Amino acid sequence: MPTLEVLFLLVVVFFSISLVWTTLRVGISPMPSSAKAYQTMLMLTENTGQGAIYDLGSGWGTLALRAAARFPDRKVVGYELSLLPYLVSIFLKQVYGANNLTLYRRDFMASDLSEASVLLCYLYPGGMSKVSALISSAQIKGSKLSSFHNEANQLNTTTRDALPLFVISNNFSLPDHQPEQEIRLNDFYHSPIYRYRLD
Numbered sequence: 093m094p095t096l097e098v099l100f101l102l103v104v105v106f107f108s109i110s111l112v113w114t115t116l117r118v119g120i121s122p123m124p125s126s127a128k129a130y131q132t133m134l135m136l137t138e139n140t141g142q143g144a145i146y147d148l149g150s151g152w153g154t155l156a157l158r159a160a161a162r163f164p165d166r167k168v169v170g171y172e173l174s175l176l177p178y179l180v181s182i183f184l185k186q187v188y189g190a191n192n193l194t195l196y197r198r199d200f201m202a203s204d205l206s207e208a209s210v211l212l213c214y215l216y217p218g219g220m221s222k223v224s225a226l227i228s229s230a231q232i233k234g235s236k237l238s239s240f241h242n243e244a245n246q247l248n249t250t251t252r253d254a255l256p257l258f259v260i261s262n263n264f265s266l267p268d269h270q271p272e273q274e275i276r277l278n279d280f281y282h283s284p285i286y287r288y289r290l291d
């Protein structure tokens with residue numbers, strides 16, 4: 093077999109193994125949110141102030157890119173562990189010139205979310221338990237959330253330092269929290285989209 097073809101085959105095998113390996117490791121594949129789901133998630137992101145939007149597990153970058161385009165004045169951050177989706181998302185970010193989007197190949201559990209105003213999630217039940225634990229640890233570290241809310245409910249993230257304000261989740265609920273909004277999509281499963289306000 094010619095060398096180029098062998099090389100191509102090796103690259104395909106490497107990325108396929110890496111995709112399967114990371115899916116098994118993190119507990120979910122990089123399947124993107126459906127069109128109805130991301131439209132609803134972005135609609136629920138309206139009226140959440142001007143603070144940073146974080147996509148926890150940004151996959152191929154499709155949701156994060158749309159968030160960056162919809163909210164050009166807000167910082168958008170994506171964390172993704174899976175190599176191939178991450179590389180594709182970096183490529184798409186360059187293609188679309190999304191200057192307000194920053195993508196990291198990193199475990200969001202080991203990342204600093206203190207700047208986040210909105211956490212976007214499309215994970216799985218165990219992943220949402222991790223997000224819940226992350227929020228609790230942010231609360232334990234101490235936040236200025238109450239002073240933030242006392243400031244006339246102005247959604248200005250400069251007045252707080254340790255806690256995300258909103259969690260918007262596709263399909264999976266956030267344990268130990270009550271959603272302020274739950275929208276059922278007009279799809280086969282009537283999939284829920286939840287919005288939690290953390291105060």
Ligand SMILES: C[S@@+](CC[C@H](N)C(=O)[O-])C[C@H]1O[C@@H](n2cnc3c(N)ncnc32)[C@H](O)[C@@H]1O
Binds near residue numbers: 118123149152174199
């Ligand atoms: C179902 S996809 C969602 C992609 C995108 N957020 C969307 O809604 O279109 C979930 C992604 O989360 C990633 N993921 C899961 N746990 C993670 C973690 N702890 N840190 C970073 N990425 C993670 C997975 O690799 C996967 O690509």
